[in-house]
Amino acid sequence: xxxxxxxxxxxxxxxxxxxxxxxxxxxxxxxxxxxxxxxxxxxxxxxxxxxxxxxxxxxxxxxxxxxxxxxxxxxxxxxx
Amino acid sequence: xxxxxxxxxxxxxxxxxxxxxxxxxxxxxxxxxxxxxxxxxxxxxxxxxxxxxxxxxxxxxxxxxxxxxxxxxxxxxxxxxxxxxxxxxxxxxxxxxxxxxxxxxxxxxxxxxxxxxxxxxxxxxxxxxxxxxxxxxxxxxxxxxxxxxxxxxxxxxxxxxxxxxxxxxxxxxxxxxxxxxxxxxxxxxxxxxxxxxxxxxxxxxxxxxxxxxxxxxxxxxxxxxxxxxxxxxx
Numbered sequence: 001x002x003x004x005x006x007x008x009x010x011x012x013x014x015x016x017x018x019x020x021x022x023x024x025x026x027x028x029x030x031x032x033x034x035x036x037x038x039x040x041x042x043x044x045x046x047x048x049x050x051x052x053x054x055x056x057x058x059x060x061x062x063x064x065x066x067x068x069x070x071x072x073x074x075x076x077x078x079x080x
Numbered sequence: 081x082x083x084x085x086x087x088x089x090x091x092x093x094x095x096x097x098x099x100x101x102x103x104x105x106x107x108x109x110x111x112x113x114x115x116x117x118x119x120x121x122x123x124x125x126x127x128x129x130x131x132x133x134x135x136x137x138x139x140x141x142x143x144x145x146x147x148x149x150x151x152x153x154x155x156x157x158x159x160x161x162x163x164x165x166x167x168x169x170x171x172x173x174x175x176x177x178x179x180x181x182x183x184x185x186x187x188x189x190x191x192x193x194x195x196x197x198x199x200x201x202x203x204x205x206x207x208x209x210x211x212x213x214x215x216x217x218x219x220x221x222x223x224x225x226x227x228x229x230x231x232x233x234x235x236x237x238x239x240x241x242x243x244x245x246x247x248x249x250x251x252x253x254x255x256x257x258x259x260x261x262x263x264x265x266x267x268x269x270x271x272x273x274x275x276x277x278x279x280x281x282x283x284x285x286x287x288x289x290x291x292x293x294x295x296x297x298x299x300x301x302x303x304x305x306x307x308x309x310x311x312x313x314x
Contacts, residue, residue: 013233014260016193039142064150067143067179069186070233 001045001053002078005065008038010072041065053077085112086128086306091157091173093118093148096135098170098283102299105283106131109296109303118151128306129166129210130157132173134226134281144187144229145175154180166210166309167275168302171227174267174277183268183277184242185234190227191260197226199291201253202266202280206246209269210305211276214297221294223280225258225266230279232261232268239263245271250278 009015015036022035043060045053054075061073088111092099099115106113113131114124123130137148148154154176161167161182169177177183190196199222204215215221234242239262242248250267257264259279267278282295 012235014188014191014231016189016191016260020193064142064146067146067186069235070188 001047001050003043003045003053003057004076004078005041005043005057005061006038006074006076007041007061007066008072008074009036010070013070038071050077083110084307084310085110086303086310087112087114087124087126088129088131088303088306089114089116089123089127090131090133091116091118091153092133093135093137093151095137095139096133096172098134098172098281101281102131102133102170102283105286105295105299106303108286109300111303111306116153118148118153121152121156123153123156123160127160127165128309129168129302130160131302132157132167132169132176133283134171134173137172137176140172140229143179144172145177145179148172148176149179158182161275164272164274166302166305168211169275169277170281170283171225171230171279174279175229177275177277182275183270184238184247185232185265185268187229187279188231188233189229190231190258195226195228196230196258197224198258199224199285200258200266200280201256203251203253204249205251206249206269209249209273209276209301211269211298211301212249213301213304215301219297220253221297222292223282223285223295223298224291225280226284227259227279230259230261232259232265232279234262234265242268247271249276250280
């Protein structure tokens, strides 16, 4: 089952990348604020069971994909 | 017979690049410092302290230190630390120790988004640790930093707790914070006092020819403490 994990810097965490991106967007003439830059991980989990896939990805996030102190995550499961 | 040479291995991951400097510095200061490959599952039997060097372990993919944390040798380092063994993490080594949960906080990209490479003034806040015994309280040290991800972070609750415990024992001098780290923190000690991580590179400041020999105070303190544990064990 294919899934996408969105990893974001937690609110309140300094995000210099987001600030740089926001500043560039403003230079281009866009009126934007609160730009934050995170990370996206696509993964294909070897199961067809949705609950199982979710449970596995949550463990992946806790063990490796995110640092819970500074990052939050969101899981999107793709329907086969 | 000269003083015993304590064994202080330096761990090497693919991408480590300060392991030889650390080895050279420790050996000049009186230690025996074999370099240990990341796939080794055990530390040498006589290990009296361990150093995790700077570099870019496993390419620093995902987050700095996030993957090195799962290497076989780190199991051995964790077991060693759990028994009170002395562990020093420098730069990438510090990042690995925070990812492994052996040290509190996390290291984020520098606030400037620029890689910084320069000498920085630092303050030692404690001298009663195995890593700072050669220093005097409030001593200012000059040691180089060279990193892109050295912005140490802890939320307010954690920060207050660490401060109260005296664990934030190395700080950048006022106005000299090179990376945006909270509370100007340059190095952190664990609660038990046997694991220390810092962003500056003491191994690059062990001879006046290098611009400073202040790093030798930190590494020399570690060698002293390792030697002491050696004689205590006999």
